[in-house]
Amino acid sequence: xxxxxxxxxxxxxxxxxxxVEAVWRHEELQAGRSLILPDGRCDVIVRYNADPxxxxxxxxxxxxxxxxxxxFEAGDRWIGVRLRPERGxxxxxxxxxCAKDQVALEDEAEDLVPELAGLCVAGVSAKDLRQALVxxxxxxxxxxxGHRAGESVRRVHLTGGRFxxxxxxxxAGCSTRHLNRMFAGTVGLSVKTYASLVRFHRALRLVxxxxxxxxxxxxxxxxADQAHMTRAMRRFGGxxxxxxxxGLIRPDVSGxxxxxxxx
Amino acid sequence: xxxxxxxxxxxxxxxxxxxxxxxxxxTQRFMHESTLYAEMETGDTVLSFSAEExxxxxxxxxxxNEKSAIPAGWEICFITEDVPDAFEKALAAGCSPVSKPHExxxxxxxxxxxxxxxxxxxxxxxxxxxx
Numbered sequence: 001x002x003x004x005x006x007x008x009x010x011x012x013x014x015x016x017x018x019x020v021e022a023v024w025r026h027e028e029l030q031a032g033r034s035l036i037l038p039d040g041r042c043d044v045i046v047r048y049n050a051d052p053x054x055x056x057x058x059x060x061x062x063x064x065x066x067x068x069x070x071x072f073e074a075g076d077r078w079i080g081v082r083l084r085p086e087r088g089x090x091x092x093x094x095x096x097x098c099a100k101d102q103v104a105l106e107d108e109a110e111d112l113v114p115e116l117a118g119l120c121v122a123g124v125s126a127k128d129l130r131q132a133l134v135x136x137x138x139x140x141x142x143x144x145x146g147h148r149a150g151e152s153v154r155r156v157h158l159t160g161g162r163f164x165x166x167x168x169x170x171x172a173g174c175s176t177r178h179l180n181r182m183f184a185g186t187v188g189l190s191v192k193t194y195a196s197l198v199r200f201h202r203a204l205r206l207v208x209x210x211x212x213x214x215x216x217x218x219x220x221x222x223x224a225d226q227a228h229m230t231r232a233m234r235r236f237g238g239x240x241x242x243x244x245x246x247g248l249i250r251p252d253v254s255g256x257x258x259x260x261x262x263x
Numbered sequence: 264x265x266x267x268x269x270x271x272x273x274x275x276x277x278x279x280x281x282x283x284x285x286x287x288x289x290t291q292r293f294m295h296e297s298t299l300y301a302e303m304e305t306g307d308t309v310l311s312f313s314a315e316e317x318x319x320x321x322x323x324x325x326x327x328n329e330k331s332a333i334p335a336g337w338e339i340c341f342i343t344e345d346v347p348d349a350f351e352k353a354l355a356a357g358c359s360p361v362s363k364p365h366e367x368x369x370x371x372x373x374x375x376x377x378x379x380x381x382x383x384x385x386x387x388x389x390x391x392x393x394x
Contacts, residue, residue: 158336211362212354219331220360
């Protein structure tokens with residue numbers, strides 16, 4: 001596509017969104033629950049409520065590979081930072097290997113991010129929370145290995161998860177074993193699992209927005225056949241392609257131009 | 264220098280020419296007697312198709328275009344006023360859909376398909392170039 005000259009808003013690509021930690025905010029006015037799709041990334045979240053007497057809670061998630069439900073009360077609010085995929089190691093350190101699909105709460109969370117422990121008091125302002133999260137990110141820089149892993153993460157996204165681990169390793173100039181070790185220490189998932197997640201999200205988008213059949217979407221996403229796509233959607237979404245839940249929230253790994261589209 | 268040609272390397276040139284005529288309404292301008300090279304009528308900047316096997320004549324090598332593989336990192340873009348119609352016509356001719364017609368924030372309508380060789384083709388409305 002041709003980007004327009006003179007258009008006021010800055011074009012913000014998904015790659016840019018993935019390359020910085022963005023502090024996000026969310027609020028639910030009514031009680032309910034939402035299905036959150038996994039995207040292999042870690043979050044540091046403070047959950048609080050419009051009622052200032054509710055004590056904020058710190059939540060640290062490991063790289064997610066399974067969908068999960070979040071239940072909430074009226075007035076519940078979240079402020080958090082979704083970390084770059086290659087930042088998992090910066091957050092979890094030596095515990096990254098056990099962090100997959102884990103959520104650390106309370107003491108465990110405060111041990112992981114002691115910089116944020118002081119936030120869990122009644123009456124703390126959203127502004128304080130935001131500033132603390134930004135400082136936290138700035139205070140933990142990425143290692144050289146993290147930067148290297150980030151280059152492969154970029155390739156996984158550009159190729160829609162269709163490149164094999166062998167091809168990714170070849171382009172990274174290392175062996176598949178080395179690339180997997182690098183991912184294990186930074187992303188906290190195998191290269192294959194991360195690529196599978198990216199492929200799943202692209203397939204979901206194709207099913208919703210390509211304008212073709214399910215079989216077209218499966219083929220373009222790089223699945224051997226529609227059955228393989230169905231299996232991936234069951235695994236990562238808990239649904240089948242022909243029955244995607246209404247108003248599904250896809251993780252905001254998109255850039256700022258098109259926004260976050262519900263299914 | 265002047266941009267002379269965009270040349271896509273394909274397995275079968277006559278098949279690709281026929282496909283582009285049906286899918287995108289282009290017309291052939293030239294076909295070499297060997298059928299290893301053809302040009303479409305596209306004005307000053309020529310869209311050409313060349314048989315893959317030709318590159319070995321010059322010792323070149325590349326990643327071949329394949330429908331079943333991920334496409335190369337480039338596209339050709341056709342401009343038209345009626346994108347949905349052109350999109351349907353492309354699919355009817357055998358293109359695979361990648362992104363159905365949709366409006367982007369600056370008012371252009373864009374869409375993407377892949378052609379018979381797996382190449383990325385965009386179909387879009389003209390850019391509004393007035394200030």
